[in-house]
Amino acid sequence: MAAPIVIGDAYVVAKRNLIKIKRVPDLLVFTTLSPIMFVLLFAYVFGGAIDVPGGTTPQAYREYLMAGIFAQTVIFGATITGAGLAEDIKKGIIDRFRSLPMAPSAVLTGRTMSDVINNILVLVVMAVTGLLVGWAIHSSVGEAAAGFLLLLVFAYAISWVMAWLGMLVPSVEVFNNATFIVIFPITFVANTFVPLESLPGPLQTFAEWNPVSAVTQASRELFGNIPDGVPAPDSWPLQHAGLYTLIWAVVILVVFVPLANAQYRRSTSR
Amino acid sequence: MAPSETDVAVSARGLVKRYKDVTALDGVDLTVPTGSVLGLLGPNGAGKTTIVRILTTLLRPDEGSAEVAGVDVIRRPREVRRRIGLSGQYAAVDEYLTGFENLDMIGRLYHLGAKRSRERARELLASFRLEEAADRPSRTYSGGMRRRLDLAGALVANPPVIFLDEPTTGLDPRGRADMWEVIQNLVAGGTTLLLTTQYLEEADLLADEIVVIDHGRIIAQGTSDQLKAQVGGxxxxxxxxxxxxxxxxxxxxxxxxxxxxxxxxxxxxxxxxxxxxxxxxxxxxxxxxxxxxxxxxxxxxRPTLDDVFLSLTGRMAEDDEAPTEGAA
Missing domain, CATH: 3.30.70.100 (Alpha-Beta Plaits)
Incomplete structure (x- = not known):
């Protein structure tokens, strides 16, 4: 099917998903309140107890924290696609879409694109909160933009994993529990909130190769949140954090875009 | 467009669909002449929805072939989708969107264009008595209103063939009567309709020909009068x-x-x-x-579905639930 049709159909689907945000303002309130809460909790509750490379002050921790919390939040933001698809299947809306002469890939493309828009919104709210509690960007505008873009690209790839999973599980509840069980460990066993050196042996190795660590490390570098004099990381993924993140994003997309599309073509309401 | 002008709007031959150990469809043949209404009558799990899903390209049969509006559903699903409208048993409307937004979205996805989609949405809302509720989110609608909106969704592109999967299941008597009226008007306009139902009364009222299905097989077919004669009126x-x-x-x-x-x-x-x-x-x-x-x-x-089943199979329709998983 011609590209303009795919894009047009995806736009129609994305618009539908975004109308929901407008109709259920509570959703927007809570999706933005919870990251604010996270920033405040980590900055003021845990911050004093965690030493990071380059400083032991609460201020140093807030500089360290923000990239990690951005990473965790955009990954959670990527689950909206999966939950939405699980719900659409249950309600028969996917049956309706699949019976229309629209581009079959448009439903998934539209869904994942609305996650990106949602994530942009959440990143803006969090960045403002971060700036208020003392986080600062010490790099150029271009580098900072690249940092945010990398976070969004990585989360976009995760959205496709979630799309596939959302169509596979029997209900929204199962989906939410399943993703929680996976996302919590991968975003905590990383350099998101604590320095890697504090982790015990095998966990440290896992964390070094964990792409969440790489996206965090890369955006930390791009925001200029790593103080001068901090030694370079020991592991290859973290030494080439930006590249390693992009490799993961591409591999995830190459695997899960076809998987999700195949699953979509098989999905009927149950 | 030649194919939609043929005498047969829907034809299926030897449809078989299996799920693991369960045979949901066990060799089904169907013919729906253009401009007529076929009622697929059967209990839960008989295979009615599976037939509709195959004919609307949502599911591939394991065996058999089917054509809708002259187009092969397995080889050219996208062209079939241009010629059909589907309204399922779950009222597949987006509850956060208004009635207007739901229909406008469907029009866009049929590629009617922005202006035509908006016009068509307003037309349908008016003819389905949803004008006043048009700009309210559809979750505020009654069950009957949602079903009407869902049916309107199937008509957005004026398709020559419409599939209605249990259009009145779960509605109260008033909602059911409203829905029947809407469907009768539709049929009067010459649309070919395939509808599934668990209610003999409904098939009797709306269908020109009734096919009774059980355990994925056709066990009787004919006009309402022929069936009743068989059942004993x-x-x-x-x-x-x-x-x-x-x-x-x-x-x-x-x-x-x-x-x-x-x-x-x-x-x-x-x-x-x-x-x-x-x-x-x-x-x-x-x-x-x-x-x-x-x-x-x-x-x-008056004879009910139970009577039809009793006389055709020697048991009541509700006696044994066929496996419903995926086969419903």
Whole structure:
């Protein structure tokens, strides 16, 4: 099917998903309140107890924290696609879409694109909160933009994993529990909130190769949140954090875009 | 467009669909002439929805072939989708979108263009009596309103063939009557319709031809009258006061029946297929009154899906639920 049709159909689907945000303002309130809460909790509750490379002050921790919390939040933001698809299947809306002469890939493309828009919104709210509690960007505008873009690209790839999973599980509840069980460990066993050196042996190795660590490390570098004099990381993924993140994003997309599309073509309401 | 002008709007040959150990469809053949209404009648899990899903390109059959509006559903699904409208049993409307937004979105996805989609949405909302609710999110709608909106969604592109999967299941009597009226208007406009239902009354009212399906197989087909003749049409049902006189009642009424009466002695009741409606009832009462045979209860009962099943399969429709997983 011609590209303009795919894009047009995806736009129609994305618009539908975004109308929901407008109709259920509570959703927007809570999706933005919870990251604010996270920033405040980590900055003021845990911050004093965690030493990071380059400083032991609460201020140093807030500089360290923000990239990690951005990473965790955009990954959670990527689950909206999966939950939405699980719900659409249950309600028969996917049956309706699949019976229309629209581009079959448009439903998934539209869904994942609305996650990106949602994530942009959440990143803006969090960045403002971060700036208020003392986080600062010490790099150029271009580098900072690249940092945010990398976070969004990585989360976009995760959205496709979630799309596939959302169509596979029997209900929204199962989906939410399943993703929680996976996302919590991968975003905590990383350099998101604590320095890697504090982790015990095998966990440290896992964390070094964990792409969440790489996206965090890369955006930390791009925001200029790593103080001068901090030694370079020991592991290859973290030494080439930006590249390693992009490799993961591409591999995830190459695997899960076809998987999700195949699953979509098989999905009927149950 | 030549294919939509053929005499046959829907045809299926030898459809088979299996799920693991369960055979949901076991060789189904169907033909729906252009401009007619076919009612697929059967209990839950009979395979009705599976047939609709195959014909609307949502599911591939394991065996068999089908054409809708002259187009092969397996080889050219996208072209089939341009020619059909589907309204499922779950009222697949987006509850956060308004009625207007739902229909406008569907119009866009049929590629009618922005202007035409908006016009068509307004037209349909007006003709489905949803004008006042048009700009309210559809989650505020009643069950009947949602079903009407869902049906309107199937009509957005004026497709020549419409599939309605249990359009009135779960509706209250008022909602059901409203829906029937809407469907009758649609049919009067010459649309080809395939509808599934669990209600004989509904198939009777709306369909030109009825196909009865059970365990993935067609067990009977014909017009409503033909089926009723097979089932025995109406039944006269009565309960006598004195159980000793039940057999006497049977002998008295025997000449009025189209087939022998059955007796339920513990309940003191008699059930007999008849034809002739109220006249038979009057005649029966006259005969019984002449013999001073006192009754507790008497009435004429129209055949139900249970009667069809009882006479075709020897069991009630609800007796054994076929596996519903995926086969519903």
């Amino acid at each position: 109406e039944r006269l049902e009565l309960t006598v006061q004195d159980p000793a006189r039940l057999d006497e009642a049977r002998r008295l009424l025997e000449p009025l029946g189209v087939s022998p009466a059955t007796l339920d002695e513990p309940r003191r009741s008699l059930l007999m297929p008849v034809s002739g409606g109220a006249n038979v009832l009057t005649e029966a009462l006259r005969l019984l009154d002449g013999a001073s045979l006192a009754l507790d209860d008497v009435g004429l009962r």
